[in-house]
Amino acid sequence: MSLDRSLKTAGNLSGTRSVMTRAERVELLKSKGDLDPKKDKVLHLRKTDPKLAIS
Secondary structure (H helix, E strand, O other): OOOOHHHOOOOHHHOOOOOOOHHHHHHHHHHHOOOOOOOOOOOOOOOOOHHHHHO
């Protein structure tokens, strides 16, 4: 029995992700200098552009 082509996922996962994990956002903000872990709060981090983190 063959698998329906709508269920195949081999090529569908190769695109860029539209969201970043929390660790990726923290690292990006630290590298830009926008986050100081000693004085800034860990909640309510700023939004970041995911394209900048992947490059």
